[in-house]
Amino acid sequence: MTIEKTAIKLQEILNLDRSTKKLIPLNEVKITISKQQILLAVQTILKSGIWHLSAITCQQLENEFNLLYHFWKSGGLTLLISLDEKNLRIDSICSLIPGAEYYEREAREMFGIEFLGMPNPLPLLLPDNWQGGYPMRKKEQPSQEKSKENPAQEKGKSA
Amino acid sequence: MNQLNLFFRIFIFPGFLFLLVTALFLHWLDRKLIARFQGRVGPPWYQPLADLVRLFAKEDILPVGSNLFFAALLPLISFASVLTASFYLPIAIQSAPSFQGDFIVLLFLLSMPSLMYFLAGWVTRGVYSVIGGNRALLQYFSYEVLFLLAMSGTAIASGSWSLADIRLEQIKESPFIFLQIIGFLLSLAGLIGKLKREPFDIPKAKSEVIAGALTEFSGKKLALWYLTIHLQTMVGLSFLIHCYFSGFWQMNTISGFFIFLLLLIILQGVLSAISAIYARLRIDQLIHLNWHIFIPIALLHNIYILLI
Amino acid sequence: MNNITVPIGPQHPLLKEPLSFLVSLEGEKVTDSTLRLGYVHRGIEKLAERRTYIQNVYLIERICGICSHIHSTTYCQSVEALLKLKVPKRGLYIRMLLCELERIHSHLLWLGVLSKNIGFNTLFMYAWRDREIVLNIMEEISGGRVSHSVNIIGGVRVDINEKHLSLLQKSLQELTIRVEEILRSIENDRSFRARTRNIGNLSLEDIKRFCVVGPVARASGLDIDIRRDAPYAAYDELDFEVPLMTEGDVWARSILRILETIQAIRLCTQIIHNLPDGPVSVTAPRRVPAGEVVSRAEAPRGEVFYYIRSDDSQKPARLKIRTPTLTTLITLPGQLKNMQLADVSAVIAGVDLCIACGDR
Numbered sequence: 160m161t162i163e164k165t166a167i168k169l170q171e172i173l174n175l176d177r178s179t180k181k182l183i184p185l186n187e188v189k190i191t192i193s194k195q196q197i198l199l200a201v202q203t204i205l206k207s208g209i210w211h212l213s214a215i216t217c218q219q220l221e222n223e224f225n226l227l228y229h230f231w232k233s234g235g236l237t238l239l240i241s242l243d244e245k246n247l248r249i250d251s252i253c254s255l256i257p258g259a260e261y262y263e264r265e266a267r268e269m270f271g272i273e274f275l276g277m278p279n280p281l282p283l284l285l286p287d288n289w290q291g292g293y294p295m296r297k298k299e300q301p302s303q304e305k306s307k308e309n310p311a312q313e314k315g316k317s318a
Numbered sequence: 319m320n321q322l323n324l325f326f327r328i329f330i331f332p333g334f335l336f337l338l339v340t341a342l343f344l345h346w347l348d349r350k351l352i353a354r355f356q357g358r359v360g361p362p363w364y365q366p367l368a369d370l371v372r373l374f375a376k377e378d379i380l381p382v383g384s385n386l387f388f389a390a391l392l393p394l395i396s397f398a399s400v401l402t403a404s405f406y407l408p409i410a411i412q413s414a415p416s417f418q419g420d421f422i423v424l425l426f427l428l429s430m431p432s433l434m435y436f437l438a439g440w441v442t443r444g445v446y447s448v449i450g451g452n453r454a455l456l457q458y459f460s461y462e463v464l465f466l467l468a469m470s471g472t473a474i475a476s477g478s479w480s481l482a483d484i485r486l487e488q489i490k491e492s493p494f495i496f497l498q499i500i501g502f503l504l505s506l507a508g509l510i511g512k513l514k515r516e517p518f519d520i521p522k523a524k525s526e527v528i529a530g531a532l533t534e535f536s537g538k539k540l541a542l543w544y545l546t547i548h549l550q551t552m553v554g555l556s557f558l559i560h561c562y563f564s565g566f567w568q569m570n571t572i573s574g575f576f577i578f579l580l581l582l583i584i585l586q587g588v589l590s591a592i593s594a595i596y597a598r599l600r601i602d603q604l605i606h607l608n609w610h611i612f613i614p615i616a617l618l619h620n621i622y623i624l625l626i
Numbered sequence: 627m628n629n630i631t632v633p634i635g636p637q638h639p640l641l642k643e644p645l646s647f648l649v650s651l652e653g654e655k656v657t658d659s660t661l662r663l664g665y666v667h668r669g670i671e672k673l674a675e676r677r678t679y680i681q682n683v684y685l686i687e688r689i690c691g692i693c694s695h696i697h698s699t700t701y702c703q704s705v706e707a708l709l710k711l712k713v714p715k716r717g718l719y720i721r722m723l724l725c726e727l728e729r730i731h732s733h734l735l736w737l738g739v740l741s742k743n744i745g746f747n748t749l750f751m752y753a754w755r756d757r758e759i760v761l762n763i764m765e766e767i768s769g770g771r772v773s774h775s776v777n778i779i780g781g782v783r784v785d786i787n788e789k790h791l792s793l794l795q796k797s798l799q800e801l802t803i804r805v806e807e808i809l810r811s812i813e814n815d816r817s818f819r820a821r822t823r824n825i826g827n828l829s830l831e832d833i834k835r836f837c838v839v840g841p842v843a844r845a846s847g848l849d850i851d852i853r854r855d856a857p858y859a860a861y862d863e864l865d866f867e868v869p870l871m872t873e874g875d876v877w878a879r880s881i882l883r884i885l886e887t888i889q890a891i892r893l894c895t896q897i898i899h900n901l902p903d904g905p906v907s908v909t910a911p912r913r914v915p916a917g918e919v920v921s922r923a924e925a926p927r928g929e930v931f932y933y934i935r936s937d938d939s940q941k942p943a944r945l946k947i948r949t950p951t952l953t954t955l956i957t958l959p960g961q962l963k964n965m966q967l968a969d970v971s972a973v974i975a976g977v978d979l980c981i982a983c984g985d986r
Contacts, residue, residue: 184707186856187920210834211850213922213931214948229931233855235920258837261952284664284985295672356751445632449651449967516745517817523745526971528639597817598745600968601654 162188162234165207172203187235194240194249197228201252204230215262217270219297224270228252242272251277269295337404340582341548342366344555347583348590355594366548370541378537385441389535392438393542396431400549403427407556408481416482421473424481425466428553431546432458432512435521438543439531450530453601454514454521460608461511461518467616468504471623472561485564493565498623502562504616506588509554511608513547515589517596518604555585629657632967636665640743640971643981647958647974654966659959663985670986674945679705679779679914682942689947690983691772692735695721695728696925697947697983698777700932703858704921705779708914708936717781717906718860723897724768724776725859725923726890730801731760731772732926733887736978737808740880743971744821749812756804759797766793781907786898794898802891809884822877826961826973829874838953840928842977845882846874852924863900866893876976883978912940925950927978949983 166180166188179191192200209232216227224247228238242249251274252259263274264283271293274280282289327333345366353360380389406420406427432454439451472494473479476487488494495502511518522530532543559581566581567574599607630651636644644665650658670689674682686701687694699721706713713721734757741749761771768774768784776782786794812818828838830847843850851868853861869885871878914936921932928950935944954977961973 184917184919185704185858185921189918210837211839212837213929214933214946216933216944216946218935218944218946227933229920229933231856231922231929235856235922237920256837257835258953258956261956262948282664284667286664294669352747356748357755358751445630449630449632516747519745520968523968523971526640526968594748596746597741597749597815597821599817599820600966602966603820 162236166190169200169203187237189237189239191239198250200238201255212256212259215266217266217272247271248273250275253278341552344552344586345548347586351587351590352594373541374538376537380442381444381534383443388441392434393539396434396546397542399427399430400546400553404553416480418480420481421479429462431550435531442534444534446528446533447531450521454531457511457521460605461508464608464612465508465512468501468508469561471498471501471620474623484561488565493563495562500619504612505558507612513551516593517599519598520601523598555582640974645981651967656962656965659962666982667985671945674942678940687775689986690980692732693925694773695724696923696930700921700923700930702777702779704919704932704934707919708917709910711780711908711910713781714905715902716904719897719901720782722859723894726893727760727764729890729926730887733883740975743975759801763794763797766790780910785906791898798891798895805887821972825876825969826976827875828957836956840950841879841883842954845871845878847872852922852929858923864893864896876972879976927951927980947986951980951984955984
């Protein structure tokens with residue numbers, strides 16, 4: 160099924176208003192859904208033959224966080240979910256799309272979004288002893304004491 | 319006068335100095351030829367010597383927990399066994415009197431470095447050393463047997479285990495290279511496996527186990543290991559030349575010596591070509607190749623020699 | 627036999643860039659493996675928010691050495707979409723030319739690395755010698771062998787003259803002969819097949835589940851290529867094939883990449899024969915109006931994805947990059963199950979990792 164048809168089907172199944180669908184540059188259809196609908200939306204998309212998830216973007220606006228799920232099949236489909244600052248929890252889609260694991264892990268360590276049901280909640284890019292908070296958030300300054308101890312200064316261990 | 323003659327023969331020619339110079343020359347030839355096959359320029363003639371000199375100046379450290387005594391002893395034993403082996407080999411000039419069984423002694427001495435290599439992996443504890451040592455042991459069990467079987471063809475044809483008799487037989491009939499070409503090719507394969515050269519260099523494959531059993535060695539110990547490998551190549555090739563090409567020259571003559579050197583260079587060229595052409599085999603492919611293909615052919619070949 | 631954990635990385639002759647890969651062995655068989663990224667994480671996305679759009683062009687080029695041009699291409703085309711700029715045709719063609727040259731360079735480099743990892747040093751030397759031809763062309767055109775810096779917002783900053791064209795024609799002919807010779811010699815080489823056949827198998831189902839892109843996906847039968855399916859720059863005006871194989875092992879990936887190199891040479895030849903006249907760039911305003919853009923391109927390793935959100939200022943509000951290496955990294959532990967230690971090098975080389983891209 161093409162992107163256009165999938166978008167229409169999504170709007171039907173999730174009872175979305177026509178204003179939730181927009182077109183953004185380079186041929187991308189953007190649909191705003193609520194966070195409770197994410198699993199149903201992903202299931203619908205998978206059923207219509209679109210399996211490729213390009214990325215999961217997280218961004219922080221003035222008083223909310225946005226999660227964008229970018230799908231693609233000869234054309235792009237983006238799902239926009241708005242999260243309240245005080246409640247950054249959402250279901251993980253790793254059970255439906257195992258390839259989303261790395262993207263969710265990165266969003267978790269960079270922004271602090273809690274994905275419920277994530278299989279591997281370890282940091283992806285940040286060091287194991289990182290103490291500096293969530294680096295990509297806008298208002299926080301990176302703390303001075305970024306890591307508790309400098310691993311290079313540990314006593315040398317032999318092979 | 320006899321003392322001076324003995325000193326000259328042991329230390330200068332055909333003793334230590336000659337052996338080391340020829341071994342380094344063969345190693346340079348190997349590197350130069352492989353470089354040319356690969357479209358590169360290759361190192362200058364003094365490169366192997368420069369490498370050894372540089373190694374002697376390096377710091378000699380080993381990981382905590384290694385057995386320092388054995389780590390120092392093993393390269394010495396390997397070097398000593400290869401040097402002793404070279405004394406028994408007549409390199410176009412009679413070096414030591416031949417006796418019954420010196421064929422076997424030579425094979426044993428030549429195989430010592432491989433055993434020491436495996437032990438070196440164990441005494442310098444490190445993940446890569448142990449894995450490299452294990453692989454080397456597996457290869458040792460396979461390709462030493464192949465080398466022995468294939469070379470025995472010449473001993474069987476001569477009816478004795480003495481190097482001098484093998485040579486006499488070749489002078490009487492014809493060099494074994496013509497009668498036992500299959501044996502020669504199998505011996506060459508066995509030698510490549512013994513020396514852990516490409517394509518049989520899985521124990522010291524850089525991309526997997528860094529440097530195999532020798533990963534943790536450096537400095538003088540590593541220099542001794544490298545010298546052992548160079549000498550082992552040279553002695554192995556000389557052994558092959560003696561057993562297969564002996565009828566071509568007269569002992570104790572200048573022309574004989576030069577023919578011997580020429581044969582050494584040609585065989586080293588063959589080894590370099592084989593190294594450049596093939597990709598490295600995995601350990602299970604190596605073992606399969608040995609026990610399912612090479613050894614049966616060697617056995618059949620020896621039976622055939624026995625019967626005729 | 628005993629259980630050993632072999633650390634492959636962060637420093638290891640197998641890897642071009644630091645990556646921690648702990649492989650648990652039982653004898654020579656791999657039982658488990660864990661991956662740890664982040665050794666070259668520089669925080670590009672955060673840095674981009676503090677720099678202007680023009681300064682970001684320099685930043686984006688330096689995400690990765692070997693795919694630097696495709697990153698800056700995707701970034702520049704995203705910002706041009708926000709600015710509603712139309713890049714002149716000649717600029718687009720020069721962009722495409724460098725994209726394809728970079729693809730050839732990347733694949734030849736990868737071929738050398740694969741051969742070195744499986745012990746085939748001769749092929750490594752030959753592939754890198756042929757790579758020098760491409761590097762010479764790129765140096766003539768842009769001044770840099772690996773990092774070209776030709777993209778600006780609005781087009782490219784270099785132009786191609788007659789001298790470049792004649793050098794290109796000569797070099798591309800030579801390259802065609804050499805790459806086809808390489809293909810002929812390794813397609814049936816027994817030792818190459820012995821080390822790469824049935825190693826690191828990935829089925830089409832795995833590819834879809836893990837959302838893998840690039841040559842790894844195409845070698846398992848998934849027919850995607852951004853250049854053909856959602857053309858950017860001026861790819862819809864050029865004629866090329868997208869090779870596809872179905873075996874899904876390291877051998878298929880190798881042959882596929884060499885076929886792609888031949889296609890890339892063909893594309894370069896088309897570009898230099900059909901190069902339109904005109905300017906190579908337009909001036910871009912510094913202030914970008916508010917909006918969002920999603921842009922994709924086909925890097926040598928697969929689909930590279932950019933998302934930019936702009937508020938009405940000179941600095942981006944959010945820049946999100948997703949590189950193709952992340953999609954292939956996730957398949958590595960699965961590929962290595964029940965392989966031997968000696969195959970680890972072939973598998974890691976077969977997925978063509980670019981950790982600097984993956985870590986950003």
